[in-house]
Amino acid sequence: MESVGEALIIGAGVGGLTAANALYRTGWRVTVLERADALRPIGAGISQPPNAQHALDAIDLGDATLGDRVRAAGEPAGAIGARRPDGRWIYRPGGDPVGKRYGYPFYTLLRTDLLNVLAGELPEGTVRFEAEVRTVQPGDAGTRARVETVDGAVYEADLVVAADGGRSTVRSLLFPEHPGPEYGGYAVWWMLSPGIGDHLIASETLGKGAIWGSFGLRDGRVYAYATMVTEPGGSSEDPIAPLRERFGDWHEEVRKVLAAVDPASVFRDDARWMRVPLPALHRGRVAVLGDAAHPMTPDLGQGGSQSIEDAVVLARLVAGGDGRGNGGVVSALAAYTEARLARTSDIVKRSKKMAAFHHPRTALGRYVRDQSLKLTASERLVGLFLRQYDPVFGWKP
Numbered sequence: 001m002e003s004v005g006e007a008l009i010i011g012a013g014v015g016g017l018t019a020a021n022a023l024y025r026t027g028w029r030v031t032v033l034e035r036a037d038a039l040r041p042i043g044a045g046i047s048q049p050p051n052a053q054h055a056l057d058a059i060d061l062g063d064a065t066l067g068d069r070v071r072a073a074g075e076p077a078g079a080i081g082a083r084r085p086d087g088r089w090i091y092r093p094g095g096d097p098v099g100k101r102y103g104y105p106f107y108t109l110l111r112t113d114l115l116n117v118l119a120g121e122l123p124e125g126t127v128r129f130e131a132e133v134r135t136v137q138p139g140d141a142g143t144r145a146r147v148e149t150v151d152g153a154v155y156e157a158d159l160v161v162a163a164d165g166g167r168s169t170v171r172s173l174l175f176p177e178h179p180g181p182e183y184g185g186y187a188v189w190w191m192l193s194p195g196i197g198d199h200l201i202a203s204e205t206l207g208k209g210a211i212w213g214s215f216g217l218r219d220g221r222v223y224a225y226a227t228m229v230t231e232p233g234g235s236s237e238d239p240i241a242p243l244r245e246r247f248g249d250w251h252e253e254v255r256k257v258l259a260a261v262d263p264a265s266v267f268r269d270d271a272r273w274m275r276v277p278l279p280a281l282h283r284g285r286v287a288v289l290g291d292a293a294h295p296m297t298p299d300l301g302q303g304g305s306q307s308i309e310d311a312v313v314l315a316r317l318v319a320g321g322d323g324r325g326n327g328g329v330v331s332a333l334a335a336y337t338e339a340r341l342a343r344t345s346d347i348v349k350r351s352k353k354m355a356a357f358h359h360p361r362t363a364l365g366r367y368v369r370d371q372s373l374k375l376t377a378s379e380r381l382v383g384l385f386l387r388q389y390d391p392v393f394g395w396k397p
């Protein structure tokens with residue numbers, strides 16, 4: 001296929017690697033610059049909601065779609081149940097209401113597997129490691145963009161994709177006046193444990209200012225996460241100690257996973273979100289994508305999914321008509337902002353609202369949360385409950 005131009009992607013996370021695939025498959029020469037020395041997943045596992053899978057299905061590999069490859073590495077989670085800290089079910093899922101409504105159930109994967117699947121479909125050598133980007137000149141219709149790494153290497157490209165995550169350097173270079181993300185009110189721990197010997201139903205256990213989530217992985221291990229309403233920026237020498245203290249008297253499954261957790265797998269971070277949206281998702285020839293553009297609290301499982309949607313929409317826009325080659329890239333990126341800014345800003349807000357629903361401050365709030373989840377217990381009502389998520393999970397490219 002004749003190359004339509006040269007694309008440089010900053011960051012080999014979920015968004016950057018999806019963008020690399022989508023652009024490569026539409027004829028771009030693609031290079032990914034990654035700061036780390038290898039693919040390093042942030043967090044242990046990730047769920048792929050239906051909208052992310054429909055987006056990945058738009059990337060055609062010839063014999064399969066990228067969505068097929070990702071699903072083959074994952075475990076279908078069906079619907080996600082809700083429990084009380086003493087183990088009683090608020091909502092015990094049955095059947096596959098999510099799959100029925102949106103075409104796919106949630107799939108859970110090891111993040112390492114997801115990144116390896118995405119990178120594995122790119123030509124050898126596409127990802128350059130230990131290449132930390134320091135400066136970006138965005139270029140314009142007549143001038144290519146210019147990127148420099150900390151070791152002084154300089155790259156020029158027709159299109160640059162900034163996918164350098166929630167603490168994006170490129171975002172602050174391109175939008176120096178923007179206030180950036182802020183603390184979302186709670187901290188998150190991700191972790192992995194070996195199988196605990198029981199069949200595990202994907203679920204969240206909802207307590208007072210704290211949530212525990214457990215998901216089975218394809219290899220039998222457990223991907224778990226915990227959230228706690230606390231001050232930002234905390235750390236602890238023993239990463240499991242705060243979890244033992246907070247969740248040590250929760251139901252048996254939580255205790256079993258906690259006892260088996262691999263301490264090396266535990267990763268803590270503050271949940272952060274972008275209260276003020278960026279004024280645009282591009283500058284010159286640079287598109288900003290994923291957490292770099294719109295970090296959100298993880299309450300709808302949409303951070304990675306939105307980066308996948310961004311990547312697929314971006315590749316379509318720069319591949320079509322005047323998006324090809326040089327001058328057209330700038331107008332295609334304006335169309336990218338037009339297509340993505342309102343949707344991603346809406347999902348950032350919905351996720352933050354969900355964070356408040358998940359972590360209510362009062363007993364009344366907890367009662368309302370638990371009762372409304374209880375309503376989803378019947379097949380008829382689960383449809384009504386899911387309807388509110390249609391704009392999120394029902395999206396297709």
Ligand SMILES: Cc1cc2nc3c(=O)[nH]c(=O)nc-3n(C[C@H](O)[C@H](O)[C@H](O)COP(=O)(O)OP(=O)(O)OC[C@H]3O[C@@H](n4cnc5c(N)ncnc54)[C@H](O)[C@@H]3O)c2cc1C
Pocket residue numbers: 010011012013014015016033034035036040042043045046047048049052131132133134163164165166168169170188189190225271289290291292298301302303304305306307
């Ligand atoms: C507890 C929790 C659970 C979550 N669960 C889900 C879920 O189930 N489903 C979902 O869709 N999302 C989920 N998310 C959100 C999701 O993890 C993120 O939104 C997603 O990883 C963002 O992808 P990204 O590619 O934009 O950024 P990242 O994955 O952060 O990747 C950025 C990459 O850029 C590199 N980089 C940074 N700076 C530079 C630089 N200057 N030069 C070169 N490289 C650089 C980094 O090393 C990194 O590899 C969850 C988040 C949390 C906190």
